[in-house]
Amino acid sequence: xxxxxxxxxxxxxxxxxxxxxxxxxxxxxxxxxxxxxxxxxxxxxxxxxxxxxxxxxxxxxxxxxxxxxxxxxxxxxxxxxxxxxxxxxxxxxxxxxxxxxxxxxxxxxxxxxxxxxxxxxxxxxxxxxxxxxxxxxxxxxxxxxxxxxxxxxxxxxxxxxxxxxxxxxxxxxxxxxxxxxxxxxxxxxxxxxxxxxxxxxxxxxxxxxxxxxxxxxxxxxxxxxxxxxxxxxxxxxxxxxxxxxxxxxxxxxxxxxxxxxxxxxxxxxxxxxxxxxxxxxxxxxxxxxxxxxxxxxxxxxxxxxxxxxxxxxxxxxxxxxxxxxxxxxxxxxxxxxxxxxxxxxxxxxxxxxxxxxx
Numbered sequence: 001x002x003x004x005x006x007x008x009x010x011x012x013x014x015x016x017x018x019x020x021x022x023x024x025x026x027x028x029x030x031x032x033x034x035x036x037x038x039x040x041x042x043x044x045x046x047x048x049x050x051x052x053x054x055x056x057x058x059x060x061x062x063x064x065x066x067x068x069x070x071x072x073x074x075x076x077x078x079x080x081x082x083x084x085x086x087x088x089x090x091x092x093x094x095x096x097x098x099x100x101x102x103x104x105x106x107x108x109x110x111x112x113x114x115x116x117x118x119x120x121x122x123x124x125x126x127x128x129x130x131x132x133x134x135x136x137x138x139x140x141x142x143x144x145x146x147x148x149x150x151x152x153x154x155x156x157x158x159x160x161x162x163x164x165x166x167x168x169x170x171x172x173x174x175x176x177x178x179x180x181x182x183x184x185x186x187x188x189x190x191x192x193x194x195x196x197x198x199x200x201x202x203x204x205x206x207x208x209x210x211x212x213x214x215x216x217x218x219x220x221x222x223x224x225x226x227x228x229x230x231x232x233x234x235x236x237x238x239x240x241x242x243x244x245x246x247x248x249x250x251x252x253x254x255x256x257x258x259x260x261x262x263x264x265x266x267x268x269x270x271x272x273x274x275x276x277x278x279x280x281x282x283x284x285x286x287x288x289x290x291x292x293x294x295x296x297x298x299x300x301x302x303x304x305x306x307x308x309x310x311x312x313x314x315x316x317x318x319x320x321x322x323x324x325x326x327x328x329x330x331x332x333x334x335x336x337x338x339x340x341x342x343x344x345x346x347x348x349x350x351x352x353x354x355x356x357x358x
Contacts, residue, residue, distance in 0.1 A: 004345050011343065018339035019289050023303075026332045033327065039318060047317055048310035048324070058309070060197055064267060065308050067200040068093070068259035068279050070301035073286030074208045074294045075255035078215060081292050082224040083231065084248040088134065088149025089256040090280025091156035092127040096257020097264040098160055099126030101271045104186035105168065105179060112185040119186050120261060127257015128250045130156065135249035139242045145249070153280065161273050168271065179271040187265050198266025200259070205298055207255065212294040224248065256280060277308070278326070285333050288340075304329065 030048075031041035052058050072089050079086045100123030107115060130152055137143040161177070170180040191197040215221035227234040227244050235241060259279070264271055282304050289303070290296030311325030 001350055003348050003350055005348055006345055007343075014343050016291065018343050019291065019300075019336060022289075022332060022335035022339045025335045026328065029331050029335075030328055037320070039320065044314065044318060044320070048314050048328070049306060051317075052306060052309035052313050060192075060195060061309060062302060062305055063201045064196050064198070066301040066305035067198075067204045067266075068263050069283055069286050069304055070204040070297050071200065071207055071259040071262075072252075072256045072280060072283035073290060073297035073301055074204075074211050075252035076283055076287040077290060077292045077294050077297055078211055078224065079248040079252040080287060081215065081228045082244055082248045083228040084135075084245055084252075085146045086131065086134065086149050086249060086252045087146050087284065088130070088151075088153040088280070089252065089283050090276055090278065091149070091153030092130045092253040092256035093260035093263075093276050093280050094153075094156045094160045095130045096123035096127035096260035097271060097275055098156070098163065099123055099257070100261030101179065101182070101264050102168075104182045104265065108183035108186065110185060112188070115183070115185040116188040116265075119188075119265060120258065123261025123264075124254045124258045127260065128254035130257070131249035131251075131253020132246065134253070135246045139245060160271065160275065164271050164273055170270075177273045181270050182265055187269050196267055198262060200262035200266050203258075203262070204301070208294045208298050211251075215294065220247070256283075282329060285329055285336070288333070288336055 027045065031045060034041045034044040053062065072093065076086060076089060100119040103119050103122045104115070107118075110118075131149075134145050134149045134152065137148050138145045164179055165177045168179045170176070170178055172180070188199055191199070191201060215224060223234065223239045223244055226237065227239060227241060231241070234244075260275070263279075264275060268275065286297050286300045286304050289300035290298075307325050307328050311320075311322060311328075314320040314324055315322050
């Protein structure tokens with residue numbers, strides 16, 4: 001019979017090599033899927049992973065796509081290290097965009113020096129409020145944050161749909177479900193004129209470095225790590241568990257809200273029903289692929305951003321369904337979790353004892 005046994009210690013080599021192995025297994029599996037769909041695997045993989053990078057403006061498109069994933073992945077890394085399982089960043093992303101977008105629509109004539117910071121702050125507060133509500137439900141009623149955060153993600157998504165198809169719909173938008181375009185003051189500065197290279201591209205690595213420093217070099221970060229690894233030891237040491245849960249959810253939710261308003265102002269310049277193509281759920285893969293390390297979320301975010309660009313390229317050039325992006329991401333998460341399981345456990349075979357024999 002098969003038996004799962006915990007390993008005595010974790011291999012430091014395989015801790016960082018297992019994501020590479022998961023990527024290789026994902027590549028092999030998706031190649032077989034492409035072959036079964038009648039597409040040459042080599043051509044499809046090239047179109048999916050290489051072509052988006054070498055085409056004109058490919059690197060800038062990758063940076064724009066990666067910025068929200070990195071920011072959200074960093075926040076999730078912090079929460080997961082503290083054993084706080086926030087699954088609702090897609091809702092926090094949307095709520096941040098709603099709060100910041102509401103300010104942008106209500107005060108379009110304010111100068112940029114006032115309006116853009118107010119829009120970003122509103123987005124951050126909106127996401128943090130969502131995360132704080134999840135933390136309160138866990139602390140006050142012992143509600144599972146996985147379920148509550150996921151529930152709020154759906155509620156917030158429907159709130160966004162109602163706003164852009166109802167009270168906030170652009171009267172000059174020919175009936176499309178979208179708001180009016182934000183003013184230039186709300187859209188914020190561009191790193192390069194007449195491009196979508198917005199401030200989030202700079203903020204993403206800065207947030208990653210800042211959260212890494214906090215987790216690895218500060219007393220608060222040490223408390224997060226101890227809480228995640230040994231909850232009883234953290235309580236025995238006098239760490240305030242409820243306070244740490246609050247902080248983890250406020251930070252991860254706030255960063256998701258910040259990512260949402262940066263996407264709304266920096267890329268779309270308005271609110272639409274398709275503001276997030278599942279960024280919040282993809283950010284979970286970013287966090288785990290980055291080994292729950294804020295710095296590791298930078299290359300992980302770039303890779304997952306590439307899958308979005310590759311999915312669009314494969315759809316246009318090869319006629320593949322847009323779901324190919326989700327397929328790739330799902331297979332990657334499956335192998336990543338499988339490799340992590342084998343990193344911490346071993347599977348052994350033991351012959352079953354004869355019946356009646358002790």
